[in-house]
Amino acid sequence: MKDNIESMEKLINAFTYLPGVGRKTAERYAYSIISLPNDDVNFFADSLKEVKQKVKFCKVCGNFTDDEVCEICKNRKSDIICVVKEPKDVLAIEKAKNYNGLYHVLHGTINPLEGKGPNDIRIKELVERVSGGKIREVIVATNPDVEGEVTASYIAQILKPLNIKVTRIAQGISMGSALQYADEVTLSKAIADRKEM
């Protein structure tokens, strides 16, 4: 006997495309589709295609957009660029609501283990933007992991000769966390980078 009917099998496979979704979860998702109202399933399917058709990368900053240039690049005037790894990071910073400058999405970080060098991410585009002379500061907001740090150092090295102020987001203890649960690297970083009160 076939374990599953063919169309179910196809849908289960499709769900495994999603990050972190294995066979079991995909089965659960696929089964749930059957009990959804028809309209919801159509909405789901259409949204998938629409996103793939409409969502492009902003040709200035590399963020997601459904236009040539994204809303932020279109509407904000600023001489600060915040450099992030992924479009998702833009959203995260926007949600924090205390940054009002521009962005530059690298679409990756330098990662020699994966064979990713500076030319594989959008560093050239960053240098071009900065060379226009209208940018005063570049905040490097890549993740505080090995790849993020390497990428940050590389960007600093390349931009400093252009007389740009390059800063790195602060690293330390998370707000609302407890000291005793912080890892040693974070803790020593927090002490080394202490601020006068």
Add this chain to the structure above:
Amino acid sequence: MKDNIESMEKLINAFTYLPGVGRKTAERYAYSIISLPNDDVNFFADSLKEVKQKVKFCKVCGNFTDDEVCEICKNRKSDIICVVKEPKDVLAIEKAKNYNGLYHVLHGTINPLEGKGPNDIRIKELVERVSGGKIREVIVATNPDVEGEVTASYIAQILKPLNIKVTRIAQGISMGSALQYADEVTLSKAIADRKEM
């Protein structure tokens, strides 16, 4: 500023239809769609619609099928029916590969708290099947939880007057588990239902 572009927002909403998927996970899934190849996204969207169009419930046993009657009902001759809560349970038992009889999917269990009575699940259909006179035994394989037990008792009560042997799947210690980690209810059940060796 819009937090997300519109088509992304729609897709994120669509992903929250899935069981156990909240806003954060939905965002993660939606973002991953953008990096998928076009063909995969189309396959995904088409599979969703196809499942919704093609998958029906077998009019005999209530299992999923893409035909009027499912493969099992079509091809198996047996005088035993195994009663389960959901179509997924059929798959689980089929995978165990030691049962060769028919199935009956209830599509739920009796659950007074949710206002679900015997008439809200496929018990009437079960009685009809059994009344045909060709069924010798009904194995009740609902889950070993309160609702499953209540449903099992109800089914036994209703079928016994029809001179049908009604059995319940064995409950006890899971194979490969350790006694010390078994809960008390399971353990006492396992001792009460002990078998002579």
